[in-house]
Amino acid sequence: EPEVTQTPSHQVTQMGQEVILRCVPISNHLYFYWYRQILGQKVEFLVSFYNNEISEKSEIFDDQFSVERPDGSNFTLKIRSTKLEDSAMYFCASSRDLAGSTDTQYFGPGTRLTVL
Amino acid sequence: GQQLNQNPQSMFIQEGEDVSMNCTSSSIFNTWLWYKQDPGEGPVLLIALYKAGELTSNGRLTAQFGITRKDSFLNISASIPSDVGIYFCAGSNTGNQFYFGTGTSLTVIP
Numbered sequence: 001e002p003e004v005t006q007t008p009s010h011q012v013t014q015m016g017q018e019v020i021l022r023c024v025p026i027s028n029h030l031y032f033y034w035y036r037q038i039l040g041q042k043v044e045f046l047v048s049f050y051n052n053e054i055s056e057k058s059e060i061f062d063d064q065f066s067v068e069r070p071d072g073s074n075f076t077l078k079i080r081s082t083k084l085e086d087s088a089m090y091f092c093a094s095s096r097d098l099a100g101s102t103d104t105q106y107f108g109p110g111t112r113l114t115v116l
Numbered sequence: 117g118q119q120l121n122q123n124p125q126s127m128f129i130q131e132g133e134d135v136s137m138n139c140t141s142s143s144i145f146n147t148w149l150w151y152k153q154d155p156g157e158g159p160v161l162l163i164a165l166y167k168a169g170e171l172t173s174n175g176r177l178t179a180q181f182g183i184t185r186k187d188s189f190l191n192i193s194a195s196i197p198s199d200v201g202i203y204f205c206a207g208s209n210t211g212n213q214f215y216f217g218t219g220t221s222l223t224v225i226p
Contacts, residue, residue, distance in 0.1 A: 045213050
């Protein structure tokens, strides 16, 4: 069964450094999403992406964050100048159609980001 | 942002018992989803609800889309040890942005 994959599984970085989290969505999916989950807390929406542009973003997704689909298979989340509070699990998700209408999102296994 | 509250926050039950949990929001949603998350993994979709009043089953799981569109319920019948995990509700109006609940942690005692 097709699945969303994410790399790396764990990323450790120094505060102030830039990180890029990578995701390979399910191949025939058109809508892509990033979420984060701080340890022990709920999943929080960051951004949705369709047709090579951001569809929606939350208040968390400020200028420190950016997303890109550099080729036909990868979907990346870049975090510039990381802060301690960026430490969290970051989940990528994808859906074939607009999730919530006739389809829904499938989540990847996550990347655990630790900022020291 | 939207606040979705789940109750109870945690549950400890005996294997074989039924489980009920709910999710309430101050805002209405057009779509409700229920996910299960195992430790160290991403959420896995259990049930999706698209219509107010809808009652949908998936095996031992049954979920309902509240008639007010501000709440949803998940029931698990005859619980088994592998039901252990955190259950999240999520709501959406656009299909692009989903708001997740605070989670219900389920522990099943064999």
